[in-house]
Amino acid sequence: MSPMEGGALAKKRKPTTTMDHQTSSSSASVDNNYFNVSHNHVTDNKKNKKKKKKKKRNKAKPKRYSLMSYWELPEYMKDNEFILNYYRANWPLPQALFSVFRWHNETLNVWTHLIGFVLFLGLTMVNLLRVPQVADLLGFFARSTPISAVTNVSRNFISQMTSQEMEIAAAGHEMSGVAYWPFYVFLGGSMFCLFSSSICHLFSCHSHPLNLLLLRIDYAGITMMIITSFFPPIYYIFQCDPRWQFIYLGGITIMGVFTIITLLSPKLSSGKFRTFRALLFASMGLFGIVPAVHASIVNWGNPRRNATLVYEAAMAFFYLTGTGFYITRIPERWRPGWFDIAGHSHQIFHVLVVLGALAHYAAILVMLDWRNTFGCDNNNAT
C-alpha cells in the first residue's frame, strides 16, 4: 500500500534470488573434483549459517503492522461506519504505543487531547509554583481566549487586568484566605479526562477486554471533568453562603457518581448507546443552569458579572457544539472515507472540549480575582 511497505516486500524477495543462484552454482560444481565439491560444501554451510543468522535477525526486528479497512475490523472495533480506512486492530502494546508517531485514524484524536493535557499540566505547575510571570501568562491567556472578542465588556475587563493587579490578587489570596483547592480540583479533573482520553485512543486497538476497560475509563474521565468543573464556580460564587455550596456541590457529585456507575456497564460502552451517553453528559452539564441562574440573581451587582457570563457562555457553546458533533458524526457521514485521517467529528469534538475547558479556566480566574479583591463583605460591590 505505502512506499515503505513496498520496500519491505522487496527486501523479503532478495534472499530468494540469492538462494536460487547458490543452488545453480552448487549443482554446477558436481562435475568438478572431490576437493572442489567438499570446498563448495563448506562454503555452502557457511552461507547457510549466515542465512540462518539473517533470518534470526529478521525475526528479532519488530514487525511493522499494517493498517486495515472498516470491513476487516473485528466486531468490537466497528464503531464509526463513516470512517473507512487507516484502522489499527489487535496490535501489541509496544506497536500501539509507538503508533502515536504514525498516521492512522486515531493519531489526531490522541494528539488533540495529549496537547490539551500538557497545556493544563503547564497551567497547574505555573499556579502551584507561583512563578513571578504567572500573572502575565494568565493575563495573556485570558486575552487570547477566542471569546474575548465577543463583547467589549470582557475585552475592557481583561485589558484592565494588568499584570500588577493579577500579582496583587495572587499575593492577596494568601492574605484574604480564599481557598484554591476547588481551582486545583478542576485542573486535576481536566487533566485526568484529557490524559485518559489520549490513552484510550492510543491503546483501545490492542484487544477487546482492554478496549472495553479503556472506554469506561474514558467515560469516567469525561464525567470527572464535568463534576470538577462545577467546583470552582459554585465554591467561589456561593462562598458567603455555605448552605448553597453544600446543596449544589452535593447534587452534582451524586449525579456524577450515578453517571460513572451507569457507564461502568460494558453494555453502555457500545456504539448503540452513543446518544444515551451524550445525553447523560449533556444533562449533567445542563444541571449547571440552576446554580448559574441562582448565582446571577444573587450577584447581579458583581462588577465581574459580564466577564464571567461571557466566558461561561463560551464554555457552554463549545461543549454543546462538541456534543452535537459527537452525536451526529458530521462531517464524515456526508462523505464517508474523506475525513478518515483528519477532520472527522471526534477530532472536532476533542478540540471543542479543550476550548471549553480553557474558557472555563478563564472564567474561574475572573471569579478568583473577584473574591480576592472584594472578599465576602463586598459581595455586591460595584
Ligand SMILES: [Zn+2]
Ligand atoms: Zn475521544
